[in-house]
Amino acid sequence: MATLSTNSQNTKDTAGGSSDTASTSYNAYAEMNAEQEFFLYELETTDSGSIGLVLRAIYDTGDVHKFARALEQRIAHYDKNILKVCTYHYQGFIDSMNQLKNLQTKCANIKDIAEKIDDNIQERSKELVKKGTEIVRYRKLQRNANTAIEQITMCLPILENYAKLQDLMKQKKYYQALKVLEELEHTYGSHINKYRFTQSLAKSMTPIRDEIRKNSYAELRIFLEDVAKIWQRIGEDATKATAIQTGFYKSSEKKDSDMDSRKFVTKEDIQLSKDGSILKRASKNPEGLEKKKTDYPETSMSATDNIDFAPIHRCCQIFSVLGEKDAFENYYRGEREKQTLTVITPPTKLQESITSSISYLDRIVGFFVVEDHIMNSQPGLVTNAYKDHLWDLALQQITATMNAHFGNCLDVEMMIKMKKVILLFALTMKSYGYGISSLYSLLQNFRDQYNEILMSEYCAQFEKALKEDNYTQITVKNEDEYKSVLAEYPHYKRFLDKEEYPRKFPFSRFVPTVFNQAKSYLRGCLRFMENLQLSQSEVDDTVRRYANVLLARWSGSLKLFVSDKSRSLIQLVQITINMGYLERSCEFLERYITELTNRGEGSHLVTLKDQVFRDARSEVEQLIDEKLREKVDDFLELAAYDWELPQASGVASDYIADLIKFLNTTFTAFTQLPSVLARHVCMQTCKYLADQMHNMLLSSDVKAVSTGVLEQFSLDVMQCEMFTAQCPVPGFDDATLSMTFAHLRQLLELVMNSDWTTYLAERGQNNSKYSRVKASNAAILLEKIIELEKKNSSFFSRSGDRKKLYDTILRQLKTLT
Numbered sequence: 001m002a003t004l005s006t007n008s009q010n011t012k013d014t015a016g017g018s019s020d021t022a023s024t025s026y027n028a029y030a031e032m033n034a035e036q037e038f039f040l041y042e043l044e045t046t047d048s049g050s051i052g053l054v055l056r057a058i059y060d061t062g063d064v065h066k067f068a069r070a071l072e073q074r075i076a077h078y079d080k081n082i083l084k085v086c087t088y089h090y091q092g093f094i095d096s097m098n099q100l101k102n103l104q105t106k107c108a109n110i111k112d113i114a115e116k117i118d119d120n121i122q123e124r125s126k127e128l129v130k131k132g133t134e135i136v137r138y139r140k141l142q143r144n145a146n147t148a149i150e151q152i153t154m155c156l157p158i159l160e161n162y163a164k165l166q167d168l169m170k171q172k173k174y175y176q177a178l179k180v181l182e183e184l185e186h187t188y189g190s191h192i193n194k195y196r197f198t199q200s201l202a203k204s205m206t207p208i209r210d211e212i213r214k215n216s217y218a219e220l221r222i223f224l225e226d227v228a229k230i231w232q233r234i235g236e237d238a239t240k241a242t243a244i245q246t247g248f249y250k251s252s253e254k255k256d257s258d259m260d261s262r263k264f265v266t267k268e269d270i271q272l273s274k275d276g277s278i279l280k281r282a283s284k285n286p287e288g289l290e291k292k293k294t295d296y297p298e299t300s301m302s303a304t305d306n307i308d309f310a311p312i313h314r315c316c317q318i319f320s321v322l323g324e325k326d327a328f329e330n331y332y333r334g335e336r337e338k339q340t341l342t343v344i345t346p347p348t349k350l351q352e353s354i355t356s357s358i359s360y361l362d363r364i365v366g367f368f369v370v371e372d373h374i375m376n377s378q379p380g381l382v383t384n385a386y387k388d389h390l391w392d393l394a395l396q397q398i399t400a401t402m403n404a405h406f407g408n409c410l411d412v413e414m415m416i417k418m419k420k421v422i423l424l425f426a427l428t429m430k431s432y433g434y435g436i437s438s439l440y441s442l443l444q445n446f447r448d449q450y451n452e453i454l455m456s457e458y459c460a461q462f463e464k465a466l467k468e469d470n471y472t473q474i475t476v477k478n479e480d481e482y483k484s485v486l487a488e489y490p491h492y493k494r495f496l497d498k499e500e501y502p503r504k505f506p507f508s509r510f511v512p513t514v515f516n517q518a519k520s521y522l523r524g525c526l527r528f529m530e531n532l533q534l535s536q537s538e539v540d541d542t543v544r545r546y547a548n549v550l551l552a553r554w555s556g557s558l559k560l561f562v563s564d565k566s567r568s569l570i571q572l573v574q575i576t577i578n579m580g581y582l583e584r585s586c587e588f589l590e591r592y593i594t595e596l597t598n599r600g601e602g603s604h605l606v607t608l609k610d611q612v613f614r615d616a617r618s619e620v621e622q623l624i625d626e627k628l629r630e631k632v633d634d635f636l637e638l639a640a641y642d643w644e645l646p647q648a649s650g651v652a653s654d655y656i657a658d659l660i661k662f663l664n665t666t667f668t669a670f671t672q673l674p675s676v677l678a679r680h681v682c683m684q685t686c687k688y689l690a691d692q693m694h695n696m697l698l699s700s701d702v703k704a705v706s707t708g709v710l711e712q713f714s715l716d717v718m719q720c721e722m723f724t725a726q727c728p729v730p731g732f733d734d735a736t737l738s739m740t741f742a743h744l745r746q747l748l749e750l751v752m753n754s755d756w757t758t759y760l761a762e763r764g765q766n767n768s769k770y771s772r773v774k775a776s777n778a779a780i781l782l783e784k785i786i787e788l789e790k791k792n793s794s795f796f797s798r799s800g801d802r803k804k805l806y807d808t809i810l811r812q813l814k815t816l817t
Helices: 003-017 020-025 034-045 048-061 064-170 174-185 195-229 231-246 258-264 285-289 310-322 323-345 355-377 383-405 414-432 437-468 479-488 510-529 536-562 568-595 610-636 652-674 673-695 707-725 736-754 756-761 774-792 793-798 800-816
Strands: 271-272 279-280
Touching: 003 510, 034 048, 048 064, 064 195, 174 195, 174 310, 195 231, 195 310, 195 323, 231 414, 285 610, 310 323, 310 355, 323 355, 323 383, 355 414, 383 414, 383 437, 414 437, 414 510, 437 510, 479 510, 479 793, 510 536, 510 568, 536 568, 536 610, 536 756, 536 774, 568 610, 568 652, 610 652, 610 673, 652 673, 652 707, 673 707, 673 736, 707 736, 736 774, 756 800, 774 800
Parallel strands: none
Antiparallel strands: 271 279
């Protein structure tokens, strides 16, 4: 150890002695130049990335061997310096090693002491460690217990809500159960999946949604089925309420003039009659009549107040929570559409009674009243578009049903009842916001059908009156009968009320009968249009239009009636008179319609056509002409002229006397005809008689005519001329009627007086004496005279000049012809 210390000291000294040398600057190699010195400096100081550049520069100078020797010299120099430094610090290293050895000994002693102390502590701390271990165990148990309590506390709401969920499901409170289920899933969802028992609860909750969904659908179906059972009662209540509110009311007793009394009629006090009107229902409790009716307002309850719509609301809420609102709406609408098809399907015995129709429509009203209520309470479930879709389906079926069952109805009273039923149905549906334009179109069709049936009935009555009338003027014997006729037909004639009894009306019983039929028909037309929401002008014009159609059909019936050849002249004359008064009755009917419709006087779009009988009247007038001509022909057939009569009898022929008597009687009856018609018929008859006598005289069947028969014929014509001069038909100008026989008179005078010179001389002049005689007719008659004289050959043998004269005149007449 001493030797080591001595060596260390020597080394230290040596190192210390040469420390100055190591710290001195490096002495350059004798052969080393500045450039090599620079390269060595660059290698020592530069980074490794630039070494390549330095080496490149060394190789570029070409002094590589010199630089290598310089580098070796520099390395040797650095090795020498390192050795000096190591030698300098070696003694300190030796001292340190000695100190460590001393420290090792002390540490071994300390370790022994520490082990003894440790053994002593270990022995003494065993009980303490045992107690500490127990403390740790108990603290762990306590911590676990607290954790368990905390977790169980967190699970208690789950168990409580699950129990509540089970109770709600048993009570069928599905919406509340669904809300509890939603709370379990969303609020406690994170805790449910931690434990096995909660996981089993979660599995048991999974089918609850399906059960709620299934039970909700079932509840909806049950509700719809239950409501379907009372559709008719709902419809009845709604219809009754509408009838009271709109005044569509008819009491079985005398109506109370005080309209406020209707406000106290409750739905229990009214019922719907078979004809669709509202009747008061007799109270079963006599004491009830004494109660104050002020406690029962008219609109105290609606038709749906007694219906519990809670199932609908619950289902809407449940399916909203389930997130299946659209599916529920589609299901509901599908079920309601099925029910729509069911309720609008008419019963098979609908046409047998009006009651079945009322029940059918009441069920439809009940269905749509319920639908309207659901739409108002659940707007998302039932929309206006969907409600209108169902109503359109119903309207199509109702229209088709009504047309099918009542389109061919021929009973007027049944049509009135159906009109009331359909109208009340339409008003009820309108009060709930449903469109009823097609129902008004249906009523319009029924109105046309009703009026067609009514018109057919009155046409039949008109034809019956035509057949049963006696066609004689009405004769009244006292004041009561006189007023009775005036009450039936407003006839006015100046001074008629001053005449003595019996008095005569110009028309027959047919006129007042038909006039009252027309008024009854107008009342029937108006009866159907009551409460049809038509303006007074529409009602007035419609009644007038139907009245015109009725008059036109009556005119057709008249034409058909008079076309029968068996009608007598008296009947035709009286029919013409009656038709004149029927035309006048149009003015009275105009005023009557105005009174019925309360429109008042003024302009009307439709007026009664009094000229509707014009064609029938013209036909009757023509038939009167024909009948008179037939009578004239009948009398003329009685004429038995001896055309070779040597001398006239001095008096008119019997047939002429009878004919004149008949014409006097007939034309006297014409005083009640219109003066123009009477004059026309008289003129045409006289012309016809004159023409027929003229044709008789010039007939080809008559070969020869004597002067005696001409004189007799002249006497007959004279009787006709006297008749025309004293004709009972007033209004003719002087000699106007007598001019009808002028051509016959001039022909007779020309031939009988042989005034041929004057005829030929004045031929073609306006003031000619024989201006109405045709040369051809004169020639024919002259030939007949010549023919008779030829038979009497002695006449021409004694008077040859006369024969030449006749031949000359005849040639001149033929020349003129």
